[in-house]
Amino acid sequence: MTTTTTTTTGLALTDVSLRFGDGDYTVLALDRVNLRVPRGELVAIVGPSGAGKSSLLAVAGGLSRPSSGSVDVDGVDVTAMPARALAKLRRDKVGFVFQSGNLVPALTARDQLRLVPKITGRPGRDVDELLDSVGMSRRADRRPGQLSGGERQRVGIARALMGGPSLLLVDEPTAALDRKRSHEVVELLARETHEVGVATIMVTHDHDVLVHCDRILEMVDGQLQPHK
Numbered sequence: 001m002t003t004t005t006t007t008t009t010g011l012a013l014t015d016v017s018l019r020f021g022d023g024d025y026t027v028l029a030l031d032r033v034n035l036r037v038p039r040g041e042l043v044a045i046v047g048p049s050g051a052g053k054s055s056l057l058a059v060a061g062g063l064s065r066p067s068s069g070s071v072d073v074d075g076v077d078v079t080a081m082p083a084r085a086l087a088k089l090r091r092d093k094v095g096f097v098f099q100s101g102n103l104v105p106a107l108t109a110r111d112q113l114r115l116v117p118k119i120t121g122r123p124g125r126d127v128d129e130l131l132d133s134v135g136m137s138r139r140a141d142r143r144p145g146q147l148s149g150g151e152r153q154r155v156g157i158a159r160a161l162m163g164g165p166s167l168l169l170v171d172e173p174t175a176a177l178d179r180k181r182s183h184e185v186v187e188l189l190a191r192e193t194h195e196v197g198v199a200t201i202m203v204t205h206d207h208d209v210l211v212h213c214d215r216i217l218e219m220v221d222g223q224l225q226p227h228k
């Protein structure tokens with residue numbers, strides 16, 4: 001593992017299972033998953049379609065409650081947390097980055113980031129400094145439609161880091177990118193993870209970019225195992 005700026009826990013999943021449906025038609029999307037990701041580590045999760053990767057991100061980020069087991073974010077057990085407190089924790093402690101960047105079409109890169117403190121009510125990081133660290137200073141005044149896919153992902157990553165999260169959950173960040181841009185985006189994720197000291201989990205089908213990750217796990221039928 002590479003350098004960390006803090007020793008705080010990050011994410012801990014203990015014996016987490018997630019079951020969908022009831023009666024005869026149930027799917028065990030997560031099957032007794034145990035995972036610790038300290039702040040400062042980038043963990044990649046690979047695995048076939050339907051294996052449970054998105055379910056893992058949803059449970060880790062407090063979007064889905066596990067059927068059993070416990071979820072701990074930065075030393076706080078969020079498993080049975082009331083909905084409002086959970087929403088606040090998500091806002092304050094968890095950053096999400098999605099496949100397409102999920103940016104607001106009408107806003108410039110700079111304004112996407114400026115929106116975050118308005119939503120959270122907390123000052124957050126310095127916008128121009130953060131745009132600079134993701135290599136987007138010169139494109140700060142462009143809207144998503146005027147940016148390439150890789151640039152949009154950079155802005156999406158910067159936006160997710162604005163509030164200083166403990167946990168960064170990243171879903172297929174390179175799905176729409178060519179090989180060179182894919183490497184650049186995941187290199188950026190690795191650097192920010194190490195420098196900022198955030199616990200990052202990235203789900204990916206892109207085996208090319210695994211070289212930038214600190215640890216690689218494979219999800220098979222709802223169970224996590226080391227990647228062979």
Ligand SMILES: Nc1ncnc2c1ncn2[C@@H]1O[C@H](COP(=O)(O)OP(=O)(O)OP(=O)(O)O)[C@@H](O)[C@H]1O
Pocket residue numbers: 020021027028029047048049050051052053054055056219
């Ligand atoms: N809301 C839901 N209701 C019922 N079953 C669900 C639901 N969401 C997911 N599942 C099932 O849970 C299992 C895990 O799905 P999940 O989306 O986590 O897999 P995945 O590894 O992310 O797949 P992909 O790579 O295709 O995105 C699958 O069998 C899926 O059909």
